[in-house]
Structures are given as structure tokens and as C-alpha cells.
Amino acid sequence: MENDASPSSPPRGTKRKADEMAGPRRIRALHQDVVNKIAAGEIIVAPMHALKELIENAVDAGSTSLEILVKDGGLKLLQITDNGCGINKDDLPILCERFTTSKLKAFEDLTSIGTYGFRGEALASISHIAHLAVTTKTAESSCAWKAHYGGGTLTPAKPGQSADPKACAGRQGTQITVEDLFYNVPTRRRAFRSASEEYAKIADVVGKYAVHCKGVAFSCKKHGEAGAGIAVPATATVKDRIRMVHSSAIANELIDFELANEQYGFKTDGLISSANHSGKKTTFLLFINHRAVDSTAIKKAIEQTYSTFLPKGGKPFVYLSLEIDPARVDVNVHPTKREVNFLNEEEIVELICDDIRTRLGRVDTSRTFMTQSLLSGGKTPSISKANTMPEQNTPTSKGQAQRPSTAKLVTQRPYENNLIRTDAKSRKITAMLPQARRPSSPSREPTSDGMEYEYSDKEATICRLATVKELRACVRENMHNELTDVYSNHTFVGIVDDRKRIAAIQGGVKLFLVDYGMLAAEYFYQLGLTDFGNFGAIRFDPPLNLQELLKIGAAQAKALEPEDPDFDWDEVVTAVSNQLISRKDMLAEYFSLEISEQEELFSIPLMMKGYMPSMAKLPNFLLRLGPHVDWNDEKGCFQSFLRELASFYVPESLPPEPAKGDKEDAEIAQRRDELHRAIENVLFPALKVRLVATRGLLKGTIEVANLKGLYRVFERC
Structure with a gap:
């Protein structure tokens, strides 16, 4: 049989060039069935999205019990049964038409929407890509009514029968049965890899709402199995719900979280893990106006806050319910309502992170680590307790404060572009060079300032001055989280310029040039606020x-x-x-x-032992x-x-080192050597432990190299 297509015409689906087109193509309206399937593909991407819409509809109906049944990861069967108010029989004919809803009348209602759903697209979308059956009964109805849907309209249960809803026995509420999801979209159906993977995603969605929806019982199980994978009673508290859905180990380490702010019109409550919990990945349950959403910005900010308290690589568990004035929230920005926009997002995130930081610092006075003896004969690991936070308002004689100890529990082999020396205790190449200017006295420490110290019997005083507390709060409010993390985990590389007071540090896989004069000025100012009224004294005799x-x-x-x-x-x-x-x-x-x-x-x-100002x-x-x-x-x-006072303690600016072969003044050479040792061994370790990097320090921190970027460059060579 000969091909009817012209030899010169391109095969179907081939992109044609402009010079090959005979003329402009005519614009036609898409068939309504195509339109509906495209819309359905935006709303229902996977079985978990269909279930999310059904759960939200059930909770909106006032249900106190939800039973979910899943077969083949929801592709074969997805059924949800609730005991809500039900659906009127007269509303069943338009139930699955697009944009039919009982929750929205005018566009202005979006500014005060308080329900999960409002567009009326969920059931319509499902009916276009699956076989949908609805059984419902209201309190006033004498019996239940069952209806079948296809393509947004009522369809008969079997060929030849009437499409009208049929009376049947049933309890109050609604049961929605979704069968053969994506049966008419084979490409989407083949994209799913395994039923177990889809069921895990469904369980994750159910778990989120089971934690958040207080007073609602949840049950989720696979078809054919006797026991439920998730079972939460209606009377369970939020902490007990987390215990049932996640684990007791997480629930035992949770602390309450509450915050409200009238200026930005929000309040939030929830449960966050203490520093004793450290997971492999972040578990973040976020609800904004009781709607489960994702927010990369909030998640990253919270992870950054926890990085100060957790071992390297450790991740927290956070459940937050954020309530914002509906007029300040735009919920209609994503087809699945997975993301929302709200006003003053950055300010609200900053307030939340500050409060989390305060609560962790106040609660977590001890940490639990697994330790194992390296001696022969050691049998079992032991649990050790280590103090990780300083007592409040307790100054130290050395001006040093302890940050939370860190311990890496799981070691993974890094990729080559992440391999870099980050341990400041490692032997450096400078240790092999001759120490021409190092003092000969074996008893003198490398960081010694040549001064004698004596301890007085003066008792430390607790500063209760409101003005000092306000100045401390100003420092915390001006904190830059990412920059603080860089300095708290940096590795000192070396001094670059004595006159301009520039040093090089390594932060992760990045190299920075920093103005250590600016850093020292901010650090000594913060030290002055912390140790206010408890300074040591340099006495003149x-x-x-x-x-x-x-x-x-x-x-x-x-x-x-x-x-x-x-x-x-x-x-x-x-x-x-x-x-x-x-x-x-x-x-x-x-x-x-x-x-x-x-x-x-x-x-x-x-202000600091081991460091003498000029x-x-x-x-x-x-x-x-x-x-x-x-x-x-x-x-x-x-x-x-x-x-x-901080300006006085800032390291002095020295003239540049003389060229090779030129002799330097002995006094300047000695001061340079002492200053270099003090900066490397006293000042920068103190910055690492205690500095709160403020936004003003961004001007004194410049990234000059990134190992990953360099790795890609050399990889091409």
C-alpha cells in the first residue's frame, strides 16, 4: 500500500523552517476535551495530588474521620471516605463541572478565603483522567445517592443504564472512588516507576494532614492488607500525632513554638526539634492558613539557623502552622495551591528564625552523642552528655564563649570537587619553615603577649541595664545568618596585607578575602556588650x-x-x-x-587574654x-x-614587608611577628567561636574563589 503523504511534506511532528512553510497556519480553538485534559494535567500530576485535593475537600466538609484506601500506588484505586456534611442530591449533576464551587462567589472573595479549595477544579480534573464514583448522604436525606462521572458529566454505571444518581444505602458523609487514574493519558501513566514509590508519596501527604488537622481521625492502608499504614485517632494531640506518623525518637525531642506579630499580621505555632535530634534530611511540615505548602526560602533559613546547633550534616524536624491575614496572602498562584505568596515574607522569616534561635539557646543546655572507645576490649558504645551552651549572663575571664559542640555521626565519601582541607588543626606547610623570629623560650606559648596575668577575687556581675540589653538586641536583629555560618566554620589561611589589614580565610569550598580590621572592630564591640561590667584590667606600674x-x-x-x-x-x-x-x-x-x-x-x-592592643x-x-x-x-x-574601645583594640596597620634582600627595622619586625601570631592563634579562633556577623560586615568579605567553579574549569582542560 502506497503512502498517501506527499514526498515533499515533512513527517508529522517535525519542526519546519520558515522558508519551508507555504503560509501562516490557521488559529483554531482547541476541542473542549483537549482543554479539559490539559487543565487536568496541571492540577493532577500524580496520585498524591489527587488525594491531597480529596483530603482538603473532606476536611472542608467538617469531617472528623477520614479513611483512605490505596491500590497500586493510587493508579488502580484511590478511595477516601469521610463523615462530613455530604453533598445535596440536586448538586450532583454539576459536581464535576469545571469552576463549580460552594466556597467562592465573587473574585473579591479571594481576599478572605479561609477554606482549602475554592476553584472547583479538583473533581472536574479527576473525572477527565479517571473513572470517578461519588456516594454521598446528607443529614436530611433518607438514603445515600451514588453517581458516576466521566469527562466532567454524569455517566451511567453500565452501558444502557441511566446516568442519573441512584439511591443506595450509606452512612452520612461522602465516599469518593477514583479508579484507573490516567487511563486515557498513557504517556503520563507510563512515567510512574513503581507503585511502592507512589504509595510512599501518598503516605507523606496523609501524614502531613494527620499531624496538622487536630480533632480529625486519619486511616490510610493498602488494598488487601489488614492493618493500616497510618492510623491516628481524633483525640490525639499534635505531639502524639507526630509520634504515630513519624517516630517516638522525634516526638521526645520536640519543643513548643509560638510567635505572633501585629505589625506583619501573623501568628504561628508548632513544634520544632531540639539540638538532640539530628536527622539525615530535613522534615519540614509547613501550613499557611492551614494549607500544606512548600517554601524553599523558609526551609533554607531554618536549616541555616539549625546549622549552628546541630552536628555537621544534621537536619531538624520542624512543624509550623502559620496564620496570616488572608488579605495579605495570594493563594491563587499555583495550579495545585502548593505555593502561596504573602506580604513581608523576608521579615516574617527573619522573625521566625530569630525566635527559633532563642528557644534553642534557652532550652538546649546539654547534648547527647554516641561515643565509642578506641581501646582494645571496648564492647558497646556509650552515651555521653556534653554541655554545649554557656549559662545566660555568665561572663568568662578570657572573653571566650562556647558554641554548640558538633559531631558527625555519618560519614559519606565526598565528590572530588568537594575535597579540600578544612581542619584548622592539620599540619600546615608553614610548620616546616624555619622559625627565625619565634621566641627561644620553650615555656612561652605561641600566642602569648609577653604579659603576666593574675586573677582577682572580684565576683562576676550580671548586667541588668535595659540600655545594654537593647544594644545586644540590636546586634541580634542585624545578624546575617549565612555570613555568621561562614565565620563560625572558617579556616584561617593567612594574612595577605598588613597595611590594609586583609586576610584570607576558607569557608567550605570557597576562599574569601576579609578586612580583619573591620571584623575586629565588630567583634570587640560585641565582646564589650557581652562582658559589660566584667572586664579585666591592664594595670600600669x-x-x-x-x-x-x-x-x-x-x-x-x-x-x-x-x-x-x-x-x-x-x-x-x-x-x-x-x-x-x-x-x-x-x-x-x-x-x-x-x-x-x-x-x-x-x-x-x-578584653582578651593573649592579645595586647597597640x-x-x-x-x-x-x-x-x-x-x-x-x-x-x-x-x-x-x-x-x-x-x-573596640577601635583601640583593632590590630594596628603595619607598613608593607620590605622587598627581598632589604632589611626591616627590628622593632617593626618583632611587632609584625607578634601581631601575626596573635591574629592567627587568638583573634580568628575567637571570631570563629563568638562573632555574630552583622550585615555591615558584607562590605568587608569578598569571595575570590570557589572550588566547584575552578573544578569545572580544570575539568574542561
Whole structure:
């Protein structure tokens, strides 16, 4: 038999070029059946989506019990039975027509929608791609009514019979039976790999709603099996529902979570795991206005928050029910209503993460790890308890605070493009180089500042000043989560430029250049807030003359500023001296800055053991305490004083190292060597443990290399 197609015409489905087309193709309206199948394909992508729509309809109907039966992963049979209000017999003829609903009348109703469904597309979509049967009974009806649907309209149960609903026996509520899903869309049907995989997805959907829908009983089982895979009674609490759906190990480590904010019009409650729970992957149950949705932004932000508290690779369990003013939420942005948009998303996410961080820090004072002895004869692993969080408002003499300990429980072989040294304790190449400037004394520590320390019997005081607490809160509010994670897990690489105060650090598989002067200024300011009223003291023996120091500072400032014949620097020195002496009691109590009536300087604050600020900056520091500190306002005074103190403690800027062959001044060489050791062994380890990276530090952190990007470049070579 000869082919009827013309030899010159392209085969069906082949893309034609512009010069091959005889003319523009005519535009035709698609057949209604094609339109309905396309729409159904958007709403019902898999059996789990069909079940989600049916569960939401059942809960909207006021059901207190849902029974779900599944066969072949929902492709052969998907049945849900509820005890809700049922459907009126007169509504059955248009039940499966598109855009028929009892929950929406006008478009403006979308701004106050409070139900799961509202568009009337779920049953219509299912009826176009499956055989659908509905059995329903209302409280006023004397019997139940059963109807069959196909293509959105009533169809007879068997050929030759009437398509009208038939009376039958039944209990109050609705039973919806979906058979042979995607029977007329063979391509979609063949895309499903296994029935067990689809059933797992269905169980996940049922589990989410079983946890969230308080007062509703859920039962889900496979066809032919006696026991239910999921069984939750109506009287179970939320924590018990999590115990039944997930596990007791998770339920035992949950803490309550509640938060409300009138400014952004939302409130949320739920249960979040403590730091003692560490899963292989994040379990995140999110409901916005009681609708199960996905939010990558919220999930990533919460994972970032937990990364500070969990072992590396550990993931949390989070269940959140977020209620937002319906007028601020757009629910009609996704065909399956899987995603929603709402106003002030970033601000709301930030508030939630801050509260989670606070609750974890307040609750988790201990952690449980599995440890195993390496000695011969060890039989079983043991459980050890380790303190992971410092006690609240308890300062440390060294200015160090402990972050949560981390332990990696599962080790997986990384890909080659993730292989990189990240352990700061590893032996470095610098250890093989001759230590020309290292002190010869074997008893001196590498990070020693050459000073002698003694401990006083002064008891630590708890700061209850509202202004200091407000300044601490400002730091937390300005925190940048991702940058804090970079610094808390970084590896120090080396100092790049002494004059510009630039160092290189490694964060994961990325290399950064950082302004350690900016980092130190922020760190010492935060340290001043944390240890407020509990500073150590650097004592001078004999005491220093305050007037002389201020005069040196004035001479330095005068050399840097243009000549002004009307400006009297002697008056500045006198005014600053009088100001400091008049505030000497407050300076001694809060900042360990002791000055006598005779203008003698006995001590200045000690902020970090093992690190000595440059005393060449002392005159300028004291001089700036006059005009640059707000002495008339308590909060402004503490903030500006601590900023000046932090600036004094910032590592000094040194001249560039001389070229090879040139000799450097011995004093500068010694100071450079001591400063390098202090920055690497004292300052950056302290930043790693305690720094809260604020948004302002983004300007001082520049990514210069990414191993994965370099790996792709070399892979092509």
C-alpha cells in the first residue's frame, strides 16, 4: 500500500523552517476535551495530588474521620471516605463541572478565603483522567445517592443504564472512588516507576494532614492488607500525632513554638526539634492558613539557623502552622495551591528564625552523642552528655564563649570537587619553615603577649541595664545568618596585607578575602556588650600621667589635621581630662578604666587574654573619649564608648614587608611577628567561636574563589 503523504511534506511532528512553510497556519480553538485534559494535567500530576485535593475537600466538609484506601500506588484505586456534611442530591449533576464551587462567589472573595479549595477544579480534573464514583448522604436525606462521572458529566454505571444518581444505602458523609487514574493519558501513566514509590508519596501527604488537622481521625492502608499504614485517632494531640506518623525518637525531642506579630499580621505555632535530634534530611511540615505548602526560602533559613546547633550534616524536624491575614496572602498562584505568596515574607522569616534561635539557646543546655572507645576490649558504645551552651549572663575571664559542640555521626565519601582541607588543626606547610623570629623560650606559648596575668577575687556581675540589653538586641536583629555560618566554620589561611589589614580565610569550598580590621572592630564591640561590667584590667606600674598622654594624642591629631590658628588644643586636653575625671567612678565600675583625682591612669580594660592592643594608639584613644562619646545619654554613652574601645583594640596597620634582600627595622619586625601570631592563634579562633556577623560586615568579605567553579574549569582542560 502506497503512502498517501506527499514526498515533499515533512513527517508529522517535525519542526519546519520558515522558508519551508507555504503560509501562516490557521488559529483554531482547541476541542473542549483537549482543554479539559490539559487543565487536568496541571492540577493532577500524580496520585498524591489527587488525594491531597480529596483530603482538603473532606476536611472542608467538617469531617472528623477520614479513611483512605490505596491500590497500586493510587493508579488502580484511590478511595477516601469521610463523615462530613455530604453533598445535596440536586448538586450532583454539576459536581464535576469545571469552576463549580460552594466556597467562592465573587473574585473579591479571594481576599478572605479561609477554606482549602475554592476553584472547583479538583473533581472536574479527576473525572477527565479517571473513572470517578461519588456516594454521598446528607443529614436530611433518607438514603445515600451514588453517581458516576466521566469527562466532567454524569455517566451511567453500565452501558444502557441511566446516568442519573441512584439511591443506595450509606452512612452520612461522602465516599469518593477514583479508579484507573490516567487511563486515557498513557504517556503520563507510563512515567510512574513503581507503585511502592507512589504509595510512599501518598503516605507523606496523609501524614502531613494527620499531624496538622487536630480533632480529625486519619486511616490510610493498602488494598488487601489488614492493618493500616497510618492510623491516628481524633483525640490525639499534635505531639502524639507526630509520634504515630513519624517516630517516638522525634516526638521526645520536640519543643513548643509560638510567635505572633501585629505589625506583619501573623501568628504561628508548632513544634520544632531540639539540638538532640539530628536527622539525615530535613522534615519540614509547613501550613499557611492551614494549607500544606512548600517554601524553599523558609526551609533554607531554618536549616541555616539549625546549622549552628546541630552536628555537621544534621537536619531538624520542624512543624509550623502559620496564620496570616488572608488579605495579605495570594493563594491563587499555583495550579495545585502548593505555593502561596504573602506580604513581608523576608521579615516574617527573619522573625521566625530569630525566635527559633532563642528557644534553642534557652532550652538546649546539654547534648547527647554516641561515643565509642578506641581501646582494645571496648564492647558497646556509650552515651555521653556534653554541655554545649554557656549559662545566660555568665561572663568568662578570657572573653571566650562556647558554641554548640558538633559531631558527625555519618560519614559519606565526598565528590572530588568537594575535597579540600578544612581542619584548622592539620599540619600546615608553614610548620616546616624555619622559625627565625619565634621566641627561644620553650615555656612561652605561641600566642602569648609577653604579659603576666593574675586573677582577682572580684565576683562576676550580671548586667541588668535595659540600655545594654537593647544594644545586644540590636546586634541580634542585624545578624546575617549565612555570613555568621561562614565565620563560625572558617579556616584561617593567612594574612595577605598588613597595611590594609586583609586576610584570607576558607569557608567550605570557597576562599574569601576579609578586612580583619573591620571584623575586629565588630567583634570587640560585641565582646564589650557581652562582658559589660566584667572586664579585666591592664594595670600600669607606675601609673601613667593622663595629661601627658592627652597632649601626645593632641599632637598626633594636630599633625593629621590642617592648621587652624583659632583652635586651641590645650583647651581640648583640659576639657577631656576634666570630663574623664568627673566620670571616673562610672568608668572604673563598668569599664575597668581607673583614673585618680591627681590625673593618674592606673588601668585600662583588658578584653582578651593573649592579645595586647597597640599602646601607640592609647593617647588617641583617650583623647577621642571626650568629643566622640555621648556623655549625656546612657545608651548613647555605652554604645559610643564601646565603639571607641573596640577601635583601640583593632590590630594596628603595619607598613608593607620590605622587598627581598632589604632589611626591616627590628622593632617593626618583632611587632609584625607578634601581631601575626596573635591574629592567627587568638583573634580568628575567637571570631570563629563568638562573632555574630552583622550585615555591615558584607562590605568587608569578598569571595575570590570557589572550588566547584575552578573544578569545572580544570575539568574542561
